[in-house]
Amino acid sequence: MEETVEIGDKTIKVDAELDCFGLLCPMPIVKTAAKVKEIDVGQVLKVASTDLGIKEDMPVWCAETGNEFLGVKEADGEYFVYLRRLV
Amino acid sequence: MSDSKAKEPVAAAMNEIQKNAGTKKKVTIVVFSGELDKVLAAFNIATGAASMGMECTLFFTFWGLNVLKKNDAKNTASGLMKRMLGRMNKGGSQRLPLSKFHMRGLGTWMMKKLMSQHKMPTVDEMISLSKELGVQFMACTITMGIMGIEKEALRPEIDKFVGVVTYLAEAQESSVNLFI
Numbered sequence: 001m002e003e004t005v006e007i008g009d010k011t012i013k014v015d016a017e018l019d020c021f022g023l024l025c026p027m028p029i030v031k032t033a034a035k036v037k038e039i040d041v042g043q044v045l046k047v048a049s050t051d052l053g054i055k056e057d058m059p060v061w062c063a064e065t066g067n068e069f070l071g072v073k074e075a076d077g078e079y080f081v082y083l084r085r086l087v
Numbered sequence: 088m089s090d091s092k093a094k095e096p097v098a099a100a101m102n103e104i105q106k107n108a109g110t111k112k113k114v115t116i117v118v119f120s121g122e123l124d125k126v127l128a129a130f131n132i133a134t135g136a137a138s139m140g141m142e143c144t145l146f147f148t149f150w151g152l153n154v155l156k157k158n159d160a161k162n163t164a165s166g167l168m169k170r171m172l173g174r175m176n177k178g179g180s181q182r183l184p185l186s187k188f189h190m191r192g193l194g195t196w197m198m199k200k201l202m203s204q205h206k207m208p209t210v211d212e213m214i215s216l217s218k219e220l221g222v223q224f225m226a227c228t229i230t231m232g233i234m235g236i237e238k239e240a241l242r243p244e245i246d247k248f249v250g251v252v253t254y255l256a257e258a259q260e261s262s263v264n265l266f267i
Contacts, residue, residue: 022205023206024206025131025135026131026134026138027206027207029135029138029139030134030135030138030220033138033140034138061138061139064140065139065140
């Protein structure tokens with residue numbers, strides 16, 4: 001089944017997912033950087049993490065690398081970050 | 088003054104920013120300490136920077152060179168003092184002590200246990216991860232001379248054997264420069 005996520009008033013299709021549960025900084029970022037290279041430009045990646053820092057780090061990482069930060073959802077200490085590959 | 092004139096300096100500044108956007112940002116880190124906690128901090132910053140698309144150079148000097156000593160390196164130093172130093176300062180990625188609470192190895196053992204429970208990479212894993220991400224390793228030849236460390240005693244991951252000038256040239260181009 002195709003996964004989608006509601007961010008703001010938009011419904012966005014998720015193309016790939018990366019499991020970073022239990023990993024501490026900087027591993028979620030290191031893995032995200034590698035995973036983003038595997039998906040196509042324009043595709044959306046969902047990163048699942050338990051690292052609180054990712055909420056602040058991922059928007060900055062996206063800005064620095066020229067990718068689009070779509071948003072973050074959180075529930076019970078779990079964070080799901082959505083971003084779109086642009087470069 | 089017309090509106091378009093007022094905007095000119097802003098436009099020029101924006102052009103400058105856009106020009107710089109294409110050039111790679113650089114990080115240089117001097118790894119002076121040979122302690123597990125400090126070394127892991129250096130590797131965390133290095134791998135994080137590389138993942139952000141920054142160029143990163145680690146300059147290993149003095150006790151920091153212990154990180155790059157082979158774990159099974161022979162003590163080939165000549166002269167009493169260098170031999171003694173080599174014996175007391177064995178080095179090797181798996182032998183690094185904590186800077187606090189080493190407690191004859193017990194504290195370090197416990198810290199390594201905790202780190203592995205949290206799936207933190209070991210120093211060895213950090214070395215290979217850094218190399219995969221293109222982090223450059225430089226070894227300080229001055230330290231090698233003083234401590235009697237031969238090239239053969241060091242790991243193959245080292246890109247360059249250099250002195251302070253090469254490090255400074257790299258640091259000059261870096262926007263982030265740390266001494267750990």
